[in-house]
Amino acid sequence: MSKLGVFDVSVRYGKVPAVNDLTLHVEEGERVFVSGPNGAGKSSLLKAISGAVATSHGRIEMDGDLLTGLPPEAIARLGLSMVPEGREIFGSLTVEENLRVGTGLRRDAIAVEEDIAEIYDSFPILGERRGAAAGALSGGQQQMLAIGRALMTNPKLIMVDEPSLGLAPKIVDQVYDTLCALQEERGLTLLIVEQSSLRAARVGGRMVLMRGGRIVGEGNAADMADRDALAAAYFGKPSQQTEATT
Amino acid sequence: MTNLAQLFFDAASLGGLYAMAALGIALIFGVMNLVNFAHGEYIAFCVFALIVPSTDAVAVMFLGRAPALVLIPVVLALGGLIAVASEYAVFRHLRRADPVAMMIASFALGFVIRNALLAAYGGRPKAISLWPGLNTPVNIAGASVPLLQLIVIVTTLLVVTGLALLLKKTRIGLEMRAAAENFTMARLLGVRANRVITGAFALSGALAAAVALIMATQTGVADVKMGGQIMLVAFIATVLGGLGSLPGAVAAGFLVGIVSVVLQAWLPLDARPFRDAFLYTLVIICLLLRPQGLFVPASAKPRV
Numbered sequence: 294m295s296k297l298g299v300f301d302v303s304v305r306y307g308k309v310p311a312v313n314d315l316t317l318h319v320e321e322g323e324r325v326f327v328s329g330p331n332g333a334g335k336s337s338l339l340k341a342i343s344g345a346v347a348t349s350h351g352r353i354e355m356d357g358d359l360l361t362g363l364p365p366e367a368i369a370r371l372g373l374s375m376v377p378e379g380r381e382i383f384g385s386l387t388v389e390e391n392l393r394v395g396t397g398l399r400r401d402a403i404a405v406e407e408d409i410a411e412i413y414d415s416f417p418i419l420g421e422r423r424g425a426a427a428g429a430l431s432g433g434q435q436q437m438l439a440i441g442r443a444l445m446t447n448p449k450l451i452m453v454d455e456p457s458l459g460l461a462p463k464i465v466d467q468v469y470d471t472l473c474a475l476q477e478e479r480g481l482t483l484l485i486v487e488q489s490s491l492r493a494a495r496v497g498g499r500m501v502l503m504r505g506g507r508i509v510g511e512g513n514a515a516d517m518a519d520r521d522a523l524a525a526a527y528f529g530k531p532s533q534q535t536e537a538t539t
Numbered sequence: 540m541t542n543l544a545q546l547f548f549d550a551a552s553l554g555g556l557y558a559m560a561a562l563g564i565a566l567i568f569g570v571m572n573l574v575n576f577a578h579g580e581y582i583a584f585c586v587f588a589l590i591v592p593s594t595d596a597v598a599v600m601f602l603g604r605a606p607a608l609v610l611i612p613v614v615l616a617l618g619g620l621i622a623v624a625s626e627y628a629v630f631r632h633l634r635r636a637d638p639v640a641m642m643i644a645s646f647a648l649g650f651v652i653r654n655a656l657l658a659a660y661g662g663r664p665k666a667i668s669l670w671p672g673l674n675t676p677v678n679i680a681g682a683s684v685p686l687l688q689l690i691v692i693v694t695t696l697l698v699v700t701g702l703a704l705l706l707k708k709t710r711i712g713l714e715m716r717a718a719a720e721n722f723t724m725a726r727l728l729g730v731r732a733n734r735v736i737t738g739a740f741a742l743s744g745a746l747a748a749a750v751a752l753i754m755a756t757q758t759g760v761a762d763v764k765m766g767g768q769i770m771l772v773a774f775i776a777t778v779l780g781g782l783g784s785l786p787g788a789v790a791a792g793f794l795v796g797i798v799s800v801v802l803q804a805w806l807p808l809d810a811r812p813f814r815d816a817f818l819y820t821l822v823i824i825c826l827l828l829r830p831q832g833l834f835v836p837a838s839a840k841p842r843v
């Protein structure tokens with residue numbers, strides 16, 4: 294049984310199809326990148342898995358539990374956490390309040406405090422600014438906070454939508470170092486949307502390529518990036534491998 | 540001097556009343572983008588809960604006879620109850636509906652409550668006497684101020700402080716603030732939508748009950764229409780304050796109260812009947828100049 298099973302899932306917004314009969318399996322402890330052009334349906338796929346949007350067809354399971362039809366808060370309780378596109382930090386809440394929003398589903402009060410201390414350990418800047426409004430943080434700090442916040446629900450599977458969006462390459466390095474360290478330490482399963490196949494190759498893992506709401510390619514991230522580079526060399530199409538800038 | 544002090548107490552107590560009514564509306568709008576026009580009917584319901592249901596012209600006190608220590612918590616609970624019940628019966632089924640549909644539903648709900656009250660109590664306003672002693676004036680700074688005005692001012696301060704503490708210090712408060720800013724994100728972090736919304740309705744209903752108790756004491760009248768009038772003013776205050784902003788609702792509630800008292804005092808005698816026309820003209824000018832609300836920082840992201 295896979296950690297996460299997506300079977301024939303479709304998502305549509307009114308009549309606009311975003312995901313079409315997509316099937317995807319993620320194994321426990323795996324790191325899977327979802328790549329593809331803008332509008333391919335990557336974010337919609339993640340939203341469907343987390344329960345933020347309804348599926349129009351198909352079935353989603355985690356550890357054999359049916360997620361389809363459950364509200365997002367119930368899915369979070371089953372151990373799935375999400376870092377959405379654009380981070381969606383609660384800007385008017387303090388840094389520490391942001392971390393605590395996700396702890397309502399936990400009964401281990403002591404471990405919650407330890408987790409918060411650990412996050413401040415990994416991201417000292419968040420600790421320094423724990424009482425400040427989160428909206429005042431820089432983009433990179435907000436990304437760290439969004440990851441920390443997702444950890445606070447004590448998840449087994451974390452989905453991250455475009456963590457590199459709008460961040461300088463050096464900060465992106467840092468974000469991925471953190472994600473990989475956390476995965477190692479906590480035995481997490483990661484599902485990451487990443488436009489840059491080059492970046493995915495460098496971090497390492499499996500990659501699925503989406504286009505038009507379907508999976509059109511799948512393989513080791515490094516191989517996929519090579520293929521991308523080759524295509525770019527032949528057709529002069531620097532499509533997915535461009536790094537996000539600034 | 541005497542006049543100024545008098546004006547101050549009038550303005551502060553009326554503003555406090557408006558602020559509490561506006562808070563009740565802003566709380567619900569914050570978590571579910573609903574302008575709940577039934578809020579005024581919650582207020583009327585709580586006033587009528589004080590008297591025995593009958594269509595007789597003379598009101599017989601029912602809950603209103605209980606000692607304050609019993610009466611106040613029971614009426615607050617009743618207000619919370621009718622608000623929570625209406626969420627459960629009506630708004631829960633419209634969570635995915637657009638805001639206009641929810642607003643129309645709230646009008647319909649208000650209509651139902653109003654007519655239920657008419658059926659049970661008749662249409663004529665009734666004289667009631669709740670704590671008549673509170674209208675006896677006391678002398679402060681040369682002004683003669685009804686004790687009730689002081690109580691209203693203190694109550695408003697207590698309610699606003701209490702609400703601020705609740706929002707800042709408790710788990711449900713944190714969840715409400717997170718949900719008000721980004722409901723979906725809060726749910727993705729395990730925050731239960733039902734819990735937050737029920738909490739917001741309960742608080743909103745309790746605020747309506749507080750307003751009802753003050754109005755009943757102040758006016759000495761139970762009138763089915765009394766909810767509609769204050770609802771209108773409170774709604775204007777929430778819009779002025781920036782829909783969904785709690786501090787904005789409080790500030791704008793006070794502002795509207797102050798402006799209407801000042802207009803009442805300073806307008807020429809002939810123009811006084813048109814006080815509200817002046818008031819609403821000022822409101823329109825404010826909204827033309829700052830459509831996002833007076834007390835919303837320009838950087839705040841607009842709500843959809």
Ligand SMILES: Nc1ncnc2c1ncn2[C@@H]1O[C@H](COP(=O)(O)OP(=O)(O)O)[C@@H](O)[C@H]1O
Pocket residue numbers: 306309310311329330331332333334335336337338
């Ligand atoms: N809220 C929405 N309403 C309507 N259409 C949407 C919405 N969100 C996304 N779409 C459409 O769905 C398709 C997939 O979008 P999305 O999942 O955001 O793709 P990606 O994340 O790969 O860029 C696009 O055509 C987009 O325009």
Ligand SMILES: [Mg+2]
Pocket residue numbers: 335336337378
């Ligand atoms: Mg996207």
